[in-house]
Amino acid sequence: MKPMKTLALALTSSAILTLGSQIASAQQMLSTWLEPNHIITLEAHQGWANLVKEATKGEIDFEVFVGGALIPAKSTMQGTADGLAQVGFHTATYTPSDLPVSNALADMGFETPDAYVMSLAFGDFMMNDAEGYNDWRKNGVIFGGSYSTPIYYFICREPVKTLADVKGKRVRMPGGGWARFGQEIGVVGVNVPSSEIYTAFERGSVDCTASDPTHLTSGATLMEVAKSVTLLKMSPFYAGVTYAYNPTFWKGLTDEQRRTLFDQSARAMARMQIHYDKEAQDALEKAKAAGVTLIEPDATLQKAYDDWAAGGVGGMAEIAKSTHGIADPEALYARFRPYVAKWQGLFANVDRHDEEAVTKVIKENLFDQINVSTYGME
Incomplete structure (x- = not known):
């Protein structure tokens, strides 16, 4: 430093x-x-x-x-x-x-x-x-x-690849468009401060977080409690x-x-x-070496994102x-x-x-x- x-x-x-x-x-x-x-x-x-x-x-x-x-x-x-x-x-x-x-x-x-x-x-x-x-x-x-910031991905406690996989998951979303996309694909939004994501993962009260990959190795150091990263490219901040x-x-x-x-x-x-x-x-390379699985989203999850973004980013104009x-x-x-x-x-x-x-x-x-x-x- x-x-x-x-x-x-x-x-x-x-x-x-x-x-x-x-x-x-x-x-x-x-x-x-x-x-x-x-x-x-x-x-x-x-x-x-x-x-x-x-x-x-x-x-x-x-x-x-x-x-x-x-x-x-x-x-x-x-x-x-x-x-x-x-x-x-x-x-x-x-x-x-x-x-x-x-x-x-x-x-x-x-x-x-x-x-x-x-x-x-x-x-x-x-x-x-x-x-x-x-x-x-x-x-x-x-x-x-x-x-x-870097783009956001889904960092999860278990593998998430398809739209069906993510539905019903308890996901910490940072608000804004991320939260609206979560609603679109059927996740259960959880309001957890970034400082508490690690504990939430450890206790199982959160299944995933939408975060940039640096959170895997710094700050929350989520690679210690996460099992997968779904490489669905969402917006940076x-x-x-x-x-x-x-x-x-x-x-x-x-x-x-x-x-x-x-x-x-x-x-x-x-x-x-x-x-x-x-x-x-x-961070992604270190997480992978530590046993975290890097997963490309399948066509159903990618299409859900692409359609939502092309369809107005969840009512972005009205907001x-x-x-x-x-x-x-x-x-x-x-x-x-x-x-x-x-x-x-x-x-x-x-x-x-x-x-x-x-x-x-x-x-x-x-x-x-x-x-x-x-x-x-x-």
């Missing part, structure tokens, strides 16, 4: 405010609620901070606060807008009423279950589509980069911002400094997605309208799908574990297209 620079985790809100006013002029702060050893923290936050410090010769030097030590998870966007941090990591699903567009697009990954593609398509849309950009800007922050910038901080930078932040974001985001992808693959207040969801989706197609094409022939190649694709086709003299400057 890379060393982390943190301040005392027990700082009170008033102490943080006082500290922020004292050091803001000398050092910048980045707030994340993720753990210090999380891939996003290691690569996209601490790793990025190190890249930026080196590239700017110390002119921009971020102190990375982890685990919600500076700002709690649900308040990160607002706290960054208020200047408690210059950069924040925020998950859109934590504040659905504030970010209707981001939440309306959160299930589009079920149509295209590809972590690299959905991460960059989402980020591209939020930086270049007026409605996407304003989803964040009206909340007082500037969208500066994206991320995605990507509805959030890796770098939400405080506007005062952003506007106070030179064009050269803003360009440097974007350049280093391209590399850090590439490293993050590569690290995630490698860890997911390694966007009734829950998120999107007047014309289909128009929003129609504007978003070309971004997905763009990044599918860009990644079609790229070695996804080649850092230089992935960085080049992200830099040239996302960040280099942004005018740093005008972006976020209104």
